[in-house]
Amino acid sequence: xxxxxxxxxxxxxxxxxxxxxxxxxxxxxxxxxxxxxxxxxxxxxxxxxxxxxxxxxxxxxxxxxxxxxxxxxxxxxxxxxxxxxxxxxxxxxxxxxxxxxxxxxxxxxxxxxxxxxxxxxxxxxxxxxxxxxxxxxxxxxxxxxxxxxxxxxxxxxxxxxxxxxxxxxxxxxxxxxxxxxxxxxxxxxxxxxxxxxxxxxxxxxxxxxxxxxxxxxxxxxxxxxxxxxxxxxxxxxxxxxxxxxxxxxxxxxxxxxxxxxxxxxxxxxxxxxxxxxxxxxxx
Numbered sequence: 418x419x420x421x422x423x424x425x426x427x428x429x430x431x432x433x434x435x436x437x438x439x440x441x442x443x444x445x446x447x448x449x450x451x452x453x454x455x456x457x458x459x460x461x462x463x464x465x466x467x468x469x470x471x472x473x474x475x476x477x478x479x480x481x482x483x484x485x486x487x488x489x490x491x492x493x494x495x496x497x498x499x500x501x502x503x504x505x506x507x508x509x510x511x512x513x514x515x516x517x518x519x520x521x522x523x524x525x526x527x528x529x530x531x532x533x534x535x536x537x538x539x540x541x542x543x544x545x546x547x548x549x550x551x552x553x554x555x556x557x558x559x560x561x562x563x564x565x566x567x568x569x570x571x572x573x574x575x576x577x578x579x580x581x582x583x584x585x586x587x588x589x590x591x592x593x594x595x596x597x598x599x600x601x602x603x604x605x606x607x608x609x610x611x612x613x614x615x616x617x618x619x620x621x622x623x624x625x626x627x628x629x630x631x632x633x634x635x636x637x638x639x640x641x642x643x644x645x646x647x648x649x650x651x652x653x654x655x656x657x658x659x660x661x662x663x664x665x666x667x668x669x670x671x672x673x674x675x676x677x678x679x680x681x682x683x684x685x686x687x688x689x690x691x692x693x694x695x696x697x698x699x700x
Contacts, residue, residue: 419570419571419572419573419674420460421673421674421675422671422672422673422674423460423461423572423573423598423599423628423671423672423674424458424459424460424461424669424670424671425459425460425461425462425463425630425649425669425670425671425672426452426453426456426459426461426462426463426667426668426669427463427630427632427647427649427658427660427666427667427668427669427670428449428452428453428456428462428463428464428465428468428632428667429465429632429633429634429635429645429647429660429665429666429667429668430445430448430449430452430464430465430468430634430635430665430667431448431634431635431636431665432445432448432465432467432468432469432471432472432634432636432638433445433471434471434473434474434477434638434639435470435471435474435477435478435480435481436477437477437480440480440481441470441471441474441481442469442470442481442491445468445469445470445471446469446494449464449468449469449508450498452667453498453502455667456667456668456669457669458502458504459502459504459669460504460505460571460572461504461505461506461507461570461572461575461601462502462504462505462506462507463506463507463601463603463630463632464506464507464508464509464603464632464634465509465603465604465605465632465633465634465635465647466509466523466579466580466603466604466605466633466634467509467510467511467523467605467634468508468509468510468634469483469491469508469509469510469511470482470483470510470511471638472509472605472634472638472641472643473638473639473641474511475557475558475639476558478511478521478558479513479521481511482510482511482512482513482521483510483511483512483513483524483526484512484513484514484515485512485513485514485522485524485536486515487533491510491526492526492528492533495508495526495528495533496528496531496532496533497531498528499528499529499530499531499532500530500531503530503571504529504530504571504572505527505528505529505530505570505571505572505575506526506527506528506529507525507526507527507575507577507601507603508525508526508528509524509525509579509603509634510524510525510526511523511524511558511559512524512526512536512538518560520559520560521558521559521560522536522538522539522559522560522562523538523539523542523555523558523559523579524536524537524538524539524562524579525537525577525579525601525603527568527570527575527577529568529570529571529572530571534568534570535566535568537562537564537566537577537579538561538562538563538564539559539561539562539579539580539581539582540561540562540563540564540565540582540588541561541581541582541584541585541588542555542556542559542560542561542581543555543556543580543581544556544557547609547610548609555581565588565591565592565595567592567595567596567597573598573599573674574596574597574598574599575597575598575599575600575601576589576592576593576595576597576599576600576601577592577600577601577602577603578592578600578601578602578603579602579603579604580602580603580604580605580606582602583602583604583617583618583621584617586621586624587698589621589624589625589627589629590624590625592625593625593626593627593687594687597627598627598628598674598677599627599628599629599630599672600621600625600627600628600629600630601630601632602618602629602630602631602632603632604631604632604633604634604647605633605634605638605641605643606631606633606643606644606645606646607641607642607643607644608642608643608644611644611646611662614631614646618631618648618650619650619654619655619656620654622650622651622652622653622654623652623653623654624686625652625686626652626653626677626680626681626684626686626687627652627677627680628649628650628651628652628672628676628677629649629650630648630649630650630670630672631646631647631648631649631650632647633645633646633647635662635663635664635665635666636665644662644663645660645661645662645663645664645665645666646659646660646662647659647660647666647668648660649670649672651672651676651680652676652677652679652680652681653676653680657670657672658670
């Protein structure tokens, strides 16, 4: 039975990038272990988008992607580490599903006390211009996922988004309706979007009366500057804790289930929904 309080370790870290002759996973894994040690005991350890292989590793990602199967070396490492820490680990990384179709996915692997629970694949892959002439080119490297799993873990029911998924409120609403107690957004938050994140994160928490945890990688990766700003919002949309911006930081935060029940028992957002009005969303 999950405890009344969930203890999260926010592992906001810079990560090495892949090169033609360099696999960054060992270096990033060592840094992840150091961060988890620094955090101490936690129920859930969370790392940012693409952390293990390097978010901006681009054309070299195929060299260091992780197979979505329980016996992949890196899945085994993650599972064994979760067993040793008696905890859940949510690890941002690039995955594949074997040689067919051979596509790569922007993913978060979820392991719990030695068990591989599964992999969430980012459903909305950014391909857009921003800041006038800068290009978000994720679609060159990753294919979109097509599911919204919610996992029953030793820490409670967790739903996951990855970064740009937050732009689509239907994702968070669906995870909440599927019974998630916490939504974890695994992110690479780009400099220039600070105001977007400041406004959107508490909105997603408030409109779903849910704990909302945002964990980003940080630092300069190629021509992309990632500011971090990882943070936790309670089910009323109030900021509980935030990691510093522009620096690596391990931060431990707690989410109380009583706050979730209080928010839902006083706002009645789900009971007041009228789905018959919303059919145009999925038409």
